[in-house]
Amino acid sequence: xxxxxxxxxxxxxxxxxxxxxxxxxxxxxxxxxxxxxxxxxxxxxxxxxxxxxxxxxxxxxxxxxxxxxxxxxxxxxxxxxxxxxxxxxxxxxxxxxxxxxxxxxxxxxxxxxxxxxxxxxxxxxxxxxxxxxxxxxxxxxxxxxxxxxxxxxxxxxxxxxxxxxxxxxxxxxxxxxxxxxxxxxxxxxxxxxxxxxxxxxxxxxxxxxxxxxxxxxxxxxxxxxxxxxxxxxxxxxxxxxxxxxxxxxxxxxxxxxxxxxxxxxxxxxxxxxxxxxxxxxxxxxxxxxxxxxxxxxxxxxxxxxxxxxxxxxxxxxxxxxxxxxxxxxxxxxxxxxxxxxxxxxxxxxxxxxxxxxxxxxxxxxxxxxxxxxxxxxxxxxxxxxxxxxxxxxxxxxxxxxxxxx
Numbered sequence: 001x002x003x004x005x006x007x008x009x010x011x012x013x014x015x016x017x018x019x020x021x022x023x024x025x026x027x028x029x030x031x032x033x034x035x036x037x038x039x040x041x042x043x044x045x046x047x048x049x050x051x052x053x054x055x056x057x058x059x060x061x062x063x064x065x066x067x068x069x070x071x072x073x074x075x076x077x078x079x080x081x082x083x084x085x086x087x088x089x090x091x092x093x094x095x096x097x098x099x100x101x102x103x104x105x106x107x108x109x110x111x112x113x114x115x116x117x118x119x120x121x122x123x124x125x126x127x128x129x130x131x132x133x134x135x136x137x138x139x140x141x142x143x144x145x146x147x148x149x150x151x152x153x154x155x156x157x158x159x160x161x162x163x164x165x166x167x168x169x170x171x172x173x174x175x176x177x178x179x180x181x182x183x184x185x186x187x188x189x190x191x192x193x194x195x196x197x198x199x200x201x202x203x204x205x206x207x208x209x210x211x212x213x214x215x216x217x218x219x220x221x222x223x224x225x226x227x228x229x230x231x232x233x234x235x236x237x238x239x240x241x242x243x244x245x246x247x248x249x250x251x252x253x254x255x256x257x258x259x260x261x262x263x264x265x266x267x268x269x270x271x272x273x274x275x276x277x278x279x280x281x282x283x284x285x286x287x288x289x290x291x292x293x294x295x296x297x298x299x300x301x302x303x304x305x306x307x308x309x310x311x312x313x314x315x316x317x318x319x320x321x322x323x324x325x326x327x328x329x330x331x332x333x334x335x336x337x338x339x340x341x342x343x344x345x346x347x348x349x350x351x352x353x354x355x356x357x358x359x360x361x362x363x364x365x366x367x368x369x370x371x372x373x374x375x376x377x378x379x380x381x382x383x384x385x386x387x388x389x390x391x392x393x394x395x396x397x398x399x400x401x402x403x404x405x
Contacts, residue, residue, distance in 0.1 A: 007031050007199035009125035009274040016271040020264050026254050027268050030208070031199035035249040037081060038178035040074035046182060048072075054393070057175065061168040082171060083162070086246055088257075090239060097236035098157040101218075103367050104227055105374050109148065111221035113292045114315055115322035116213035121284050122327045123269070124277030125198050126206045131279040132184055132192060140286045141294065145381050149390040151214065152374050154244055157367075169391060170247045176393050177202045177248075208245065208254045209269045215241040216262040221322055224342040226349030238262055276330050284331045288315050298384055299377055314338045 006013060006028055016024040045053035056075065060068045065079035101108065121127055150169045153159055159166030184193050184201045193201060215238050219229060229237070238259050245255045256262045293311035300307040317338025320328040328335070356362040382388070 005032070005196070007125075007195070008197040009123075009199060010272045011274060012271045016268050019271070020268055023261075023264055024268050024272070027205050027208075027265070028272065030204035030251065030254045031206075032195075033204040033251060034181060034200050034202075035174065035178060035204070035207075037074070037078050038174050038249050039181060041078050042175060042178040042182050044072045044074045057171075058168075061171060062163065064163075078171075081249075082167065082247065086243075089243055089246075093236040093239040094160055094243065095157060096233060097240035098155055098159065099363070099367055100229055100233040101155050101237055101240070102152070102157070102374070103363065103370050104222055105152075105370050105377075107222045107225055107227055108151075108218050109295075110318065111218035111322070112147075112151075112213065113144075113287060114318040115221050116217045117287055118284055118319045118323045118331065118333065119217065119270075119327060120209065120213055121280045121287075122276050122323075122331060123273040124280050125274035126209075127277065127280055127283060128193075128198055129180055129184060129201050130283065131277070132188065133180065140291050142385055142387055143392070144287075144291050144295070145378075145385060145387055146389075146391050148381075149378060152378065153390075155214075155240065156371060156374070160240070160243060160247075167247060170244055172391050172393050174248050176391065177207070179393075204251045204254055205269075207248065208250050208256065208265060211241045211245045211248075211250070211256065212262050212266045212269075214244075216259065216266060217322075221342075224322070224346065226342075226346035226351075226353070228350060228353055234259060281332050284319075284333065288312070288319055288333065295381070298380070314341070317341065 010028050010031060013024065013028055016027075041057075045057075056068050056071060060071065060075065060079055065071060065076060065083070068075070071079075150173055153164075153169040154166035156166070158164055160170075161167070181201045199205070219234055219237060222229065235258070238256070242255060242257055246252075254265075256265050289312055292315045293308070296311040296315070297304050297307040313334070313336050315338075316334040317336045318341060319333045320335055321339040321342060323331075323333065325335075327333075356366055
């Protein structure tokens with residue numbers, strides 16, 4: 001059995017232990033772990049005042065910690081982690097991953113909405129921080145935009161070079177999570193967070209699972225749509241998100257390394273997961289009934305009127321296909337004929353990809369088109385939503401935001 005106290009949210013632990021004893025033990029213990037490095041930074045920022053502290057962080061991200069001689073010890077420690085590349089990091093694999101991943105932005109975003117998030121939201125305990133802040137349902141489209149902004153900053157070629165936007169964005173997300181933990185534990189009425197039942201807010205186990213949402217699950221969805229990846233490309237994509245996890249502060253004891261690690265962690269998450277809450281179903285309804293249909297229709301150009309009629313049933317059907325009937329039934333995902341769409345599309349999509357691979361320069365041209373699409377849709381979505389920031393820490397209503405210079 002595991003050592004320490006097992007949070008009440010962890011059901012089915014014995015079954016998971018029987019399959020993956022060591023990984024399950026670490027996972028259950030990690031439900032009680034925060035991110036000591038980032039949490040110490042946030043404690044100092046709160047004590048000092050968020051404006052000066054966040055300006056210092058932004059400067060260190062852009063110029064290095066040497067540009068901030070008055071940085072407190074907590075910030076120095078954070079940047080020591082960021083600047084020290086892990087010995088296992090292979091930047092050639094990062095480059096391969098970026099090319100293989102970013103060539104298919106529509107498939108990736110479809111996977112995130114209809115598979116990754118639905119599979120995550122089924123765990124009612126994991127979504128409790130969202131329930132307490134309510135930012136996804138109150139400003140769901142903006143939060144989805146912020147997530148996509150971070151993803152493409154990190155995943156695009158060169159995005160995880162030390163002073164590239166993807167590293168800065170990932171570290172900012174890490175601190176955003178630490179601010180939310182601080183708010184939940186110190187800024188809400190006493191008793192708002194039940195640690196005995198829920199574990200630690202935005203804990204290490206849930207943070208490690210988040211990496212699966214951007215790697216293993218999109219690869220699975222792309223495969224079902226007929227988009228092929230070589231074994232080396234798959235390995236590279238998991239390597240990229242392993243490094244994202246490192247930058248995000250995921251504890252090395254639970255940070256997955258290989259595709260098999262990612263797959264086992266996904267299974268443990270579902271074997272030990274809490275039942276969906278009412279807020280789980282509210283999140284899924286907002287995602288499938290509002291956010292995804294609006295995004296699809298707004299990006300469809302002349303086909304927008306058609307997408308506005310068909311997008312909602314389509315994303316419900318896809319979510320049922322990718323999440324499976326058991327999860328879909330628990331979350332109120334509707335059943336319809338659109339669930340067969342991947343099977344219909346797989347053969348022609350695979351054939352097109354084979355041809356593109358065979359044409360000299362075909363994959364490079366496809367990547368350039370994809371990156372232009374990402375940039376254009378990001379700008380168009382920001383304009384449609386009236387958003388002037390990339391991540392929530394740059395919005396005026398978030399505790400991680402500092403006042404203007």
